[in-house]
Amino acid sequence: MTHLDGNAAAGDLRTIFAVDVTTATGQCAGCGQTAPLGSAQLYNQAPGMVARCTNCDAVLLRLVTAPGRAWLDVRGLTYLQLETA
């Protein structure tokens, strides 16, 4: 199955967050790699979207949206470093 880049999640994530999370640096809970979320592997040919680590393939983030609701799972991220300036 082919994937896109984390960039492609920017629209859906911006309906939830006030900032662009795809420019944030995240640490993978699986292998510890840190990388911008925009550079993750994004699988979106499904009811939701799944972002995976480019180093170890672990799931970083899952997002499912439905009318009026969204489910966000970020268990795979130890932290997100956001630019607040």
Next chain:
Amino acid sequence: MARAAVLGRLTWRAATVAAMRDETATARTLTLDIAGWPGHLAGQHVDIRLTAPDGYTAVRSYSIASVADGDRIDVTVEPVRDGEVSPYLARVVGVGDPLEVRGPVGGWFTWRAAQSEPVQLVAGGSGVVPLMAMLRARAAAASAAPFQLLYSTRRPDTVIYHDELSRCVADGLPLSYAYTRTVPVGWPRPPARVDAALLAAVTFAPDEHPTCYVCGPTAFVETVADLMVAAGHDAQRVRTERFGGP
């Protein structure tokens, strides 16, 4: 805090097709009028939503081709076979028609005028669209950052922005074409995809520490990004935007 978060979230905006221009036999540029457009960075995209009479909706992402200019943006659409949205945008929609747009989005695959390092652009097909936005932004900002473009396309007549790119070359842009199906008469390289030898010959070397922007179909981006990292480019400096597809 909650209040601020709500204010900052992105919502769908009404857009109107203000103008259209054919770029090739299949690719078309749409100029969209979007009241209250907040501006954008080169390389960002918009999500476009179409709604059928029965309420079914389809959303796709399209790169913005133009530099920030008031309430107007240009998107260039290459129709995807059996696509739900792109054939409508490239062939059916007309001036004055309404669309829904969400954006701008995506701050990672962007170029800012404050960047002074060399920039290597590598386009596959309509992947040239956000890279054209970067070339236009560089010109608009009178930036001295060294840019190079390698553009892989099927044939000479599938080149999007051909005349404008020729003007960029006249102004000093090193531009190389890689034709994958048909080459112009007398072209030195037979039809072939981008490979390591071509990248070594016509792109910035890793020791020049360029920021690389690679955009195109998934397989193209995968191949080129892997070749560039294998050649010694820092993986974090090879930014990619996959369009999906083969």
